[in-house]
Amino acid sequence: MKAIECTRYGGPEVLRLTQVEKPLPKDNEVLIKMRATAVTASDCIVRGFKLPRRSPRGILMGLVLGFKKPRNPVLGMIVSGTVEEVGKQVTRFQTGDAVYGWTVKDDFTIRFGTYAEYKCLTENSTIVKKPEMLGFEGAAAIPYGALMALLYLRKGKIQQRKKVLVYGASGAIGTAAVQLSKYFGTEVTGVCSTNNLELVKSLGADAVLDYTKDDPSTAGNDFDFMLDAVGTWKDSDFKQQCRKASTVNGTYVSVDEGSPNATIADLELLNKMVEEGKLRPVIDRTYKLEEMVEAHRYVDAGHKKGNVIIAIA
Template sequence: MKAIVCTSYGLPDVLQLAEVSKPSPKNNEVLIKIHATTVSAGDIRVRTFNSPLLFWLPMKIVLGFRKPRQPILGVELCGVIEEIGKDVKRFKKGDQVFALTGMKFGGYAEYTCLSENSVLVLKPKNMTYEEAVAIPFGGTSALYFLRKGSIQQGQKVLIYGASGSVGSSAVQLAKHFGAAVTGVCSTQNMELVNSLGADRLIDYTKDDFADGSEQYDIIFDAVGKISKAKCKGALTPNGKFVTVDGQGIAKVRSEDLLFLRELVEMGAIKSVIDRHYPLEQVPEAHRYVEKGRKKGNVVINITN
């Protein structure tokens, strides 16, 4: 089968198209024919080995010293189950599914095997494979951090980086939870964030959300570019600051993906896709994502 293999840590050119062996499912696994995956922040961090010095050695032990131990990156995927192991009970051949693979990776390939007990559920019925694959990473990350901030109905919530993968999901989820949402983004992304349901918009190129003129119950930095100290004057006395940078990796369960699927099928959230690339252009997709200007998600089409 075809796959994109990360041959070492470094620039996007380390990602190479290769022929690799098609996997076979173990007794508790399903074989998935992948239709679509994405280029996520997690894929970029692994390929570049972007790790703080304090965690350099532990991360090398986990990921691999000279190159990723799991060379086929891609942390989210959507496809159809082609084969099941003899002990599998939750799924059957032909099921259309979407998943988060976590540290197993494997999305940049035509096929992968996942345990039936992994973060794997049936995809939303009202979405294509490409639309559905843009939900898991950003959606579960946003859900985790909003819950970490103890989001409640009626609160004022500010999302910094509201047009990215995590931020665009956070705007929609915060609205679903009944919050008054302020989205912070650049001028060119204000129309998008407004369409996602934000009640108020702040253009960070022109205005400073932390000038003290407004206070929020939750400030969520969805891109990891601001500090708690900067936000101090913009938080209510019991306000909480949460960020994707330095507050741990989102802990994700199948229940979270099921919850997101329900919201999609009831029309409460939608996916945001910036660009599509074919599998062989994954290096180009990485270069684009690294610019830090994408809107929502960059999708990789595996199957035409």
């Protein structure tokens, strides 16, 4: 089968289209014929080993993934496709089911391998049946951003919040966070660039701040929760001003604080929201599997809107 391999750490050019052996499902696994996947910021961090190797997180990353090169050269954690074969112990799915999800287990153990035409996963992985209204590419745009947003919003006790600020509201996590915050009944202000203001408004944001020209102090100082959907590694004076625009007891949560874990129930909640029209996928660009290098280059540039999807024939 076709797959994209990363045999060493580095820039997008280290990715190579190759042929690998098609996997066979174990008794408790399903074999998924992949129809789409996504290039996430996490994929690019892994591909480039973009953490200081002597830092605690860098050492942990090396221990888990490999210090000199990835132990599993086929990256990718987003699944969207059709069940082609099921193991004899499988009861949740049957042949022909359209499914989607991610390969991260509920203990945040990551099984890569979705940059390929087929992927095997245990039936208790974080995957669910895809709604008919959602295409395979749209489904691939849900798990990473929405699951991450849900988990970090919960960390900030979103159901107790009234006024939320989402910094980085136009990325994969940010676009989902805006929609989820509205779902939980909060007033949402999104922070993004000029080019993305209309997108964030269309997702339900009550107000938007343009970080290239606005003054956060004009938004007041009554945000009781700020979600930093960019991460503390990308700091700015504007972000620090946003943090000050909060209540004395306001909560700040960054997406690079700790390792979230998601369950099947979490993905089922998102699935329900999609069916109800409360959550919609945001896709910036779609590439073919053979165009993976270009897709990684685009994500590396740091200006994508929502998700970058890989269509797999």
